[in-house]
Amino acid sequence: MKSIVSLLTLLVGVAAGCSSYRIVRNERDNSAVWTTYRTFAFVDTSRIDTAPGSIGYRTTMEQVKRAVATELTKRGYQQTDDSRMAGKPDLLVNIGAVVNEKTQTRQTTIYEAPRYIGQYRYHWQSQEVPVGTYEEGTLSLHVVDALKENLLWDVAISSVLGKKGVTPEQINEAVAKVFTKFPGKQA
Template structure:
């Protein structure tokens, strides 16, 4: 009976450890006074015209903002709203998203080489052959000390995107994954 329970635990650990999200960057300024920060606000991007200016892009970025705000609130930070400004926030949060088209490749094998027909100095070398394309999305989160205007945390998470777009659950999972590496002294 113990072996079955052990196998189930091992299986569950393996399933939960496999994440479709990959931390690309996680740089933290350890000299920043993390215990003094209490409030945050997002960088005002209303004057910037986003390149993909679609409604879908804007709604996706709003979902990302909500997910980031949730993660920061879990860690003890309070949002400062622009409508009822109670002063300057301690932290400014900037979010960026990039989608790149990637090509999937595979190496050739010796069995795919052309037949040798007696040429002098014949040489065969493995090559990468394209087999398909996919989209990879990268989400960047930059946290800035608002008073000093100094970058104190820079992180990014990357994942392969599906053909149907990104769901709010995927956004929440990706933001949660990037914030697993966020360690500040405020929580």
């Protein structure tokens, strides 16, 4: 089982050009004028009740916020705290994460069919059979114009997760890959 997940991680990495992350959604508002935005803040998620058993959720989300803040700061945006400002920040960033359990399958071949024994209505067809399960994590970022409440950028990145979870380095690498598609100011 462990070798199947390792093999799948390797295959996804090779298929994605030596990166184990793939961008699954990248939509933007082409009418947005990014030069008018200077500040950003994160949407307050402190009131969200995390599921039981997800002790590291808040820690992981804080690591994601740090990585996103680093990328936006590199591009000239300044992080602000909504409570300390007289007005709103220019941009609001909303972060979401989902982990889904997936089933790895393979297709059967004619060589796996039972021997024909002379039955009148014998029928065989190829089918998908499960061979293992793995977890796939998806990170979503929504960048919103805080004044107009208009979605400017909606992006999601996905990857197969290892048994030990995600490290800060993996989070930084995934967020950096997402920001290669950022429609605003470039680093």
